Amino acid sequence: MSTTLHWLQTTLIKDYGLNADQLTPEASLEELGVDSLGVMELFFAVEDAFQISVPQEQVALISIGDVADYIDRLIATQHPKQDAQHSPEDAIS
Amino acid sequence: MRRVAITGTGLIAPGGNTVKEFFDALILGRSQVRKISGAHFERLVAPIAATVSFDAADYFPAPKLRMLDRVSQFALAAARQALSTARLEPAMISGARCGVFLGTGMGGAQTTDDGYHTVYAQQSDRVKPFTVLMAMNNAPAAWIASEFALTGPCLTYSTACSSSAVAIGEAARRIACGDLDVMLAGGAEAPLTFGTLKAWEALHTIAKVDAVDVSASCKPFSRDRSGMVLGEGAAVIMLEEWGHAISRGATILAEFIGYGLATDNLHLTKPTVAGQAAAMRAALLQAQIQAQLPLGTIGYINAHGTGTLANDAVETAAIKEVFQGQAYKIPVSSTKSMHGHLLGAAGALEFIIALQTLQHHQIPPTMHLNQPDPVCDLNFVANIAQAVLPIEAVMSNSFAFGGTNVSLIARRTHR
Numbered sequence: 001m002s003t004t005l006h007w008l009q010t011t012l013i014k015d016y017g018l019n020a021d022q023l024t025p026e027a028s029l030e031e032l033g034v035d036s037l038g039v040m041e042l043f044f045a046v047e048d049a050f051q052i053s054v055p056q057e058q059v060a061l062i063s064i065g066d067v068a069d070y071i072d073r074l075i076a077t078q079h080p081k082q083d084a085q086h087s088p089e090d091a092i093s
Numbered sequence: 094m095r096r097v098a099i100t101g102t103g104l105i106a107p108g109g110n111t112v113k114e115f116f117d118a119l120i121l122g123r124s125q126v127r128k129i130s131g132a133h134f135e136r137l138v139a140p141i142a143a144t145v146s147f148d149a150a151d152y153f154p155a156p157k158l159r160m161l162d163r164v165s166q167f168a169l170a171a172a173r174q175a176l177s178t179a180r181l182e183p184a185m186i187s188g189a190r191c192g193v194f195l196g197t198g199m200g201g202a203q204t205t206d207d208g209y210h211t212v213y214a215q216q217s218d219r220v221k222p223f224t225v226l227m228a229m230n231n232a233p234a235a236w237i238a239s240e241f242a243l244t245g246p247c248l249t250y251s252t253a254c255s256s257s258a259v260a261i262g263e264a265a266r267r268i269a270c271g272d273l274d275v276m277l278a279g280g281a282e283a284p285l286t287f288g289t290l291k292a293w294e295a296l297h298t299i300a301k302v303d304a305v306d307v308s309a310s311c312k313p314f315s316r317d318r319s320g321m322v323l324g325e326g327a328a329v330i331m332l333e334e335w336g337h338a339i340s341r342g343a344t345i346l347a348e349f350i351g352y353g354l355a356t357d358n359l360h361l362t363k364p365t366v367a368g369q370a371a372a373m374r375a376a377l378l379q380a381q382i383q384a385q386l387p388l389g390t391i392g393y394i395n396a397h398g399t400g401t402l403a404n405d406a407v408e409t410a411a412i413k414e415v416f417q418g419q420a421y422k423i424p425v426s427s428t429k430s431m432h433g434h435l436l437g438a439a440g441a442l443e444f445i446i447a448l449q450t451l452q453h454h455q456i457p458p459t460m461h462l463n464q465p466d467p468v469c470d471l472n473f474v475a476n477i478a479q480a481v482l483p484i485e486a487v488m489s490n491s492f493a494f495g496g497t498n499v500s501l502i503a504r505r506t507h508r
Binding site for chain 2: 015016017018032033034037038040041043044047048
């Protein structure tokens with residue numbers, strides 16, 4: 001499991017009150033109750049945790065796995081010298 | 094004009110999170126005013142308020158809760174109760190002839206405070222994405238419309254301390270004139286943030302802390318009154334066109350019959366006898382014309398009664414001007430002595446209290462009225478609840494900074 005996906009799952013459990021067994025990579029954000037506004041807020045936390053900037057563009061993200069892949073692409077673009085398994089500072093704290 | 098039925102009530106208030114629990118506490122004279130604590134609160138001259146006992150997690154799942162300022166939490170919880178007590182299902186109010194009118198003075202005050210703290214105190218540009226959506230004054234009404242899939246009008250009135258009284262009056266008017274059939278109406282306020290409390294303190298309207306008993310700090314109509322105490326919460330009522338309520342077999346709690354609106358235009362904060370009397374007269378005139386309510390059948394007035402020197406003296410004089418000699422016979426009480434001043438939610442909360450007196454024949458007292466003031470000489474039901482014979486009609490007054498004065502009248506149900 002990627003660090004990013006693990007961070008997402010941990011955050012969704014901690015801040016959104018979701019259960020771990022719901023949070024498979026294929027799980028639909030909408031079905032979990034995380035709508036477009038929820039994703040916007042999630043990205044706010046992502047920016048802090050991964051020290052990246054999420055562009056103000058419309059991106060179709062259906063599942064948790066989609067979000068993790070999108071974050072990983074942003075990390076690869078904005079922090080190209082770092083490992084693909086970029087570890088967010090105190091992200092899991 | 095069509096008749097307007099009141100078929101449901103709901104509230105989150107200091108002293109109770111159901112109408113029964115809240116009204117029972119008032120009859121027992123239980124003040125909810127207490128010392129409050131929080132970041133920076135030690136810098137308040139009078140760190141007191143009337144607070145609710147409310148755990149938002151009991152009402153909302155975590156993802157939704159993250160988007161709700163406290164003011165919207167209160168509003169949604171109160172609206173659900175109003176719907177439930179009216180025995181209406183959300184599907185029954187989803188049409189275009191159903192809507193929600195709400196009042197609030199300060200909106201999402203905590204969210205606004207937090208945003209300013211971020212940009213000014215922390216010198217950060219990381220303002221939370223939901224700041225606008227949580228702070229905007231129409232958020233509470235919008236959340237209600239969203240939750241119940243309302244497609245009719247969703248409006249927010251902001252006239253300071255009369256906001257929710259205006260919302261109720263305007264909603265009733267829309268039903269009476271035939272525009273709409275079913276309305277949720279009321280108000281919500283969550284002003285107990287450091288920034289908001291400091292702003293009110295700067296107006297020199299907040300009561301001194303009672304040295305012996307903090308809970309007795311708000312003393313409406315008493316000679317030793319020193320100001321108001323802020324409170325928090327929400328109150329929402331369900332209004333229905335009379336025939337609509339009858340046809341579905343609803344229990345009609347009372348009939349809405351009077352909405353008077355008048356403006357004090359001389360000063361932003363200084364009340365006038367003429368302005369307050371004009372609002373009461375307008376409500377009484379409407380009740381007389383539309384519901385044939387004889388003048389002189391008002392059996393209880395829930396006063397605006399803030400506990401400030403100016404309001405209480407002016408309101409006493411205004412009641413006497415309107416009701417003349419009969420004024421001394423009408424029980425008048427300020428329940429703000431117990432639940433504090435809920436600002437934009439005050440009018441709706443106090444209107445619900447007045448409705449309760451129609452049903453239970455008990456008048457809640459004005460607490461902490463221990464020193465009679467010669468200029469406040471009506472029957473203020475001092476310190477002990479008063480049992481009364483069945484009341485025909487009740488009035489609730491809400492007078493505001495900015496000058497928007499409102500009186501609402503309801504009468505007991507006559508089929």
